[in-house]
Amino acid sequence: MAGPPPALARARILPATAMPPWGWLLLYFAAHVLGRVLVSPALELDEAEQAVWTQHLQWGYGAQPPLYTWLQWVVFQVLGVSVFTLSLLKNALLASAYVCVWLACRMLMPASLAAVAAASMLLMPQIGWEASRDLTHSVLLTTVSAATLAVVMALLHRPRPALYLLTGFVAGLGMLTKYSYVGFLAVLLLALLAGRDTRAVLLSRWTLLAVAVAALMVVPHGLWVLQHWNQAIESTAGKLTGKVPVGFVHGLWLGLSSLVLAVLAFAGPWALTLGLVFGRDALRAWSRWWRPAAPPAGAGVDMQALWRRYFLALGLLFLAMTVFGEVTRFKDRWMMPFLFLLPVAFFGCAPELAGHARLPRLRRVIATVAVLVLVLLTARVPYNALRDKPDELNQPVRELAQALRARGYAGKGTIVSNDRTLAGALRVQFPRAHVEVDDGDGILPAERPLLWVEPLTDALPALPQDLVLPYHFSASGDAPARYRYALLP
Structure with missing residues (x-):
């Protein structure tokens, strides 16, 4: 392969009007840490599990792979066991997820638009709100998935041995993060293999070395899973199906309707906001995902075709889970590793939005949502007590x-x-x-x-x-x- 994707070539022509607001990113998540420390010395459920699990280093913990607990153990060893160190790790990972999405966007669009695209993840409730409220493994899963996307995008731009090794390392981390990462990786690889312009990147001798790196990282945990099968797999599988057996047709209806609701709950607020801000220009950008375009000149990558293949493969995965896996319920937070890249796909297909007259309006909307999330997360503890419905943090x-x-x-x-x-x-x-x-x-x-x-x-x-x-x-x-x-x- 030679040459960057067409969108990247166009993005180089457009001036980068501003550097990414790293200071605002650090300030925002530092405020989250401060608010969490000040609001309560008690713990949410996921925080409490980490406080207990980190007493011992193991190859697995219950139904979860060990990477998050290992990272928390390191932070505890350095800075002590506290609410501060629990919040510090999670918010550092959340900030890293935004950085990785920015890196992926930066290969397709100007820096100023890439910053807005990455920040628009705040409009996805499960990332903007739920991840800050009480999630741990899903936060790390989103971060590692975003890192995987950024590395793969760099690999498509300029394949080289170091990036193959980095891809294997990141994939190994992903499989030690949460089992659903395998689904994301499979969908991404299938989308790459199905395209002539991206297949050559995987059909390389360096791919075997990347696979070897990932396998070496995962083998110890894999052996642990075999010895603790009931803990690791059966409890996870139980979350996907209802407690009461249902017929095939009824189960299919339950699964598909649950999937649609989960996708709408995850992506609906984000998509609605972009539609209201950009109007018809947003519709035109969305239509490019599915509208066949002229193949790129030379050996460039057709990113629009890649996104089409990705979302088609993702749909087939969810359909197979419903039909063959008899999955009858999907939760909106399970969409995090699969749909976090919506801003990359949307704005990557419309880099001209960097000069759109309404782009500052979107910045203001994102800033407003960020402030509201921070205020509401901090205020919910006294609010729950005032209405005489205390929760864990009370x-x-x-x-x-x-x-x-x-x-x-x-x-x-x-x-x-x-x-x-x-x-x-x-x-x-x-x-x-x-x-x-x-x-x-x-x-x-x-x-x-x-x-x-x-x-x-x-x-x-x-x-x-x-x-x-x-x-x-x-x-x-x-x-x-x-x-x-x-x-x-």
């Missing part, structure tokens, strides 16, 4: 830790709780203790001292050793949080 875990210390617990030994969120929060409050989640077998650890803690519901009668503490930001008349503990010295 739990008074710092006060609980102080009360347990006052009653004789020195912060060492073993802590056991039947609540995963509480267990993780106690790991942060007592970093010198070993924390376990009770699996219901009735067998307590032999190590001493042993502290047992569990949250209580209002239905259970009160005992003298119960701890009654007000929720964070709750009013004086609201029902308090209740905990029961037992301390074995």
Whole structure:
């Protein structure tokens, strides 16, 4: 292959009016970290799981590959176990996802438009909101998928051995991130293999070396999966189907309707915003995805054809999951590794939007959404308490830790709780203790001292050793949080 894609050649003619706003990106996610630290010392479920899992380095954790937990372990070792370090890693990964999407966009359009395209991911609720609220593995999955796309785009532009090795390394990271990465990689490879202008990149001896690099990285975890099949696969597969068996036709209807709703929930707000901002120009850009165009001159890559093949392969994957895999439900956040590249495809097919009169309007919309997300994420904790519907972040875990210390617990030994969120929060409050989640077998650890803690519901009668503490930001008349503990010295 020789020569860049036509869109890239055109983009070089257009002046880059501004550098990417790295400062705004860092400031935005630093504000997220600060807001998370200030709003509550308690943990969301995914945060709590990381707090517990990072006590040991393993080749796998439950239904998830190990990479996120490994990264969190490293951050904990360097900066300590805290809400700050939990939030720091996730927001650093989110920022990296935007950077990788910008790198992919930059090969197809001017820098100023690439920055807007990458920032428009904020308009996808699962990335702009849900990823900041309470996701871990899906955040890393999106980041690694974006890195994969950026490396592949660079490979299409100028194939060289170092990029093949980097592709294998990134693919290995992806398969250690979340199992759905395999689906994204398969769709991307199929789209590349199906095109004459992109097939030659894969049909190279360096591709075998890239595969070897990825395989070497994944083999240890693969062996762990074989030894823990029920944990790793069956629990994941159970999320894709309903608890009640249904017939084929009914199941097909459930699966396809769930898929459509998931795609609309993920991409609908983003697409609607672009349509309102650019009007007919947005429709013309969208139509280029499916409208056959003249083949590029020389040996360039037809990016519009590549996107068509990608989305066609993705549709076939989802259809196969529904028909042959009997998948009856799709969640909108599962679209993150597959549809995050919508801005790359859309703006890559319309680089002329860099000079569009309404582009500043889109910048203002994105900035407004960014501020709203930051404010609402911070305000939701006091808001939930004010309406007397406290959630995990309203739990008074710092006060609980102080009360347990006052009653004789020195912060060492073993802590056991039947609540995963509480267990993780106690790991942060007592970093010198070993924390376990009770699996219901009735067998307590032999190590001493042993502290047992569990949250209580209002239905259970009160005992003298119960701890009654007000929720964070709750009013004086609201029902308090209740905990029961037992301390074995």
